[in-house]
Amino acid sequence: MSNIFLFFIVFFAKLDTSDIDNYLKQWLNKEDYVFLFNPETKEEIYQYNKKNISISVPIGSITKIWTTFVALKRYPHLKNHTHNCQHIEGENRCWDKKGHGILNFREAFANSCNQFFNSIAEHIEFTVWFDELRAKGVFLNISYNNFFEKDKQSVFRGDNPKLVANGFDLAWMIYIVYNEGKAKDLTFSEKEINVLKTIKSWMRDVVLEGTVKGAKYKPNSFSGKTGTATDENGRYYGVFIGFINDPPLAIVVSLKDRIGSNASWIASDLFYFFTKRDKKIKKKNQLNSLKR
Numbered sequence: 331m332s333n334i335f336l337f338f339i340v341f342f343a344k345l346d347t348s349d350i351d352n353y354l355k356q357w358l359n360k361e362d363y364v365f366l367f368n369p370e371t372k373e374e375i376y377q378y379n380k381k382n383i384s385i386s387v388p389i390g391s392i393t394k395i396w397t398t399f400v401a402l403k404r405y406p407h408l409k410n411h412t413h414n415c416q417h418i419e420g421e422n423r424c425w426d427k428k429g430h431g432i433l434n435f436r437e438a439f440a441n442s443c444n445q446f447f448n449s450i451a452e453h454i455e456f457t458v459w460f461d462e463l464r465a466k467g468v469f470l471n472i473s474y475n476n477f478f479e480k481d482k483q484s485v486f487r488g489d490n491p492k493l494v495a496n497g498f499d500l501a502w503m504i505y506i507v508y509n510e511g512k513a514k515d516l517t518f519s520e521k522e523i524n525v526l527k528t529i530k531s532w533m534r535d536v537v538l539e540g541t542v543k544g545a546k547y548k549p550n551s552f553s554g555k556t557g558t559a560t561d562e563n564g565r566y567y568g569v570f571i572g573f574i575n576d577p578p579l580a581i582v583v584s585l586k587d588r589i590g591s592n593a594s595w596i597a598s599d600l601f602y603f604f605t606k607r608d609k610k611i612k613k614k615n616q617l618n619s620l621k622r
């Protein structure tokens with residue numbers, strides 16, 4: 331794993347800012363993609379390897395956004411839950427080899443602590459998790475029948491290769507959180523809106539103190555969530571979803587054979603490009619796939 335980190339250091343200051351395609355060509359392979367859109371209007375702004383956007387990949391810990399949504403909505407006492415993460419080898423180990431130590435929910439979200447999410451799984455019913463998310467158009471592409479009670483911890487922490495999403499599914503997730511459930515085509519209750527506000531602020535903490543803190547360019551509103559997954563063959567997938575609000579820009583980055591933090595660095599660089607080049611951004615087609 332360490333070679334992935336070392337290899338993937340990005341120096342955006344040295345890049346030719348006039349050519350985003352050339353920049354991405356350096357870092358992305360033919361199976362990867364980048365997708366930028368306006369999270370207020372759903373307008374597409376930029377795609378790289380566009381044909382891949384509709385291909386589903388395992389999304390890893392991005393799933394934690396939705397476990398958090400269900401937990402805080404349906405089991406509000408869990409907001410005060412804490413857990414002492416000690417890593418511990420085996421199926422339920424945390425990715426952090428030192429262990430995260432004692433974490434509250436906000437810290438566990440920012441650092442994507444697997445053990446914390448294992449520890450809340452026993453408080454949340456599996457059927458509630460699926461029903462809540464399907465009602466919001468999240469994880470519509472996965473089959474409920476593929477999951478069993480024994481999968482609960484791996485699903486809730488996002489460490490299950492059957493949890494897949496394509497770029498439009500991921501854009502939909504950003505759209506919900508960015509707008510705090512309040513856009514006119516979203517139907518979220520006051521209670522749910524408050525939960526989404528909490529999640530949005532915690533996605534800011536992912537950048538400030540969590541798995542994205544290594545990114546070089548971190549504008550004030552930069553928020554997001556990383557996901558690292560392996561498929562049935564042990565192949566790595568690094569995914570990042572995130573946004574800034576001035577100008578309103580949302581991004582999905584999907585990379586094979588990388589980890590989620592790597593994907594967040596690509597996003598960081600593209601936010602740099604696009605905030606510097608904002609006046610040149612052309613409005614493009616409406617993002618029809620987001621209309622559900």
Ligand SMILES: [Zn+2]
Nearest residue numbers: 415424430443
């Ligand atoms: Zn941990």
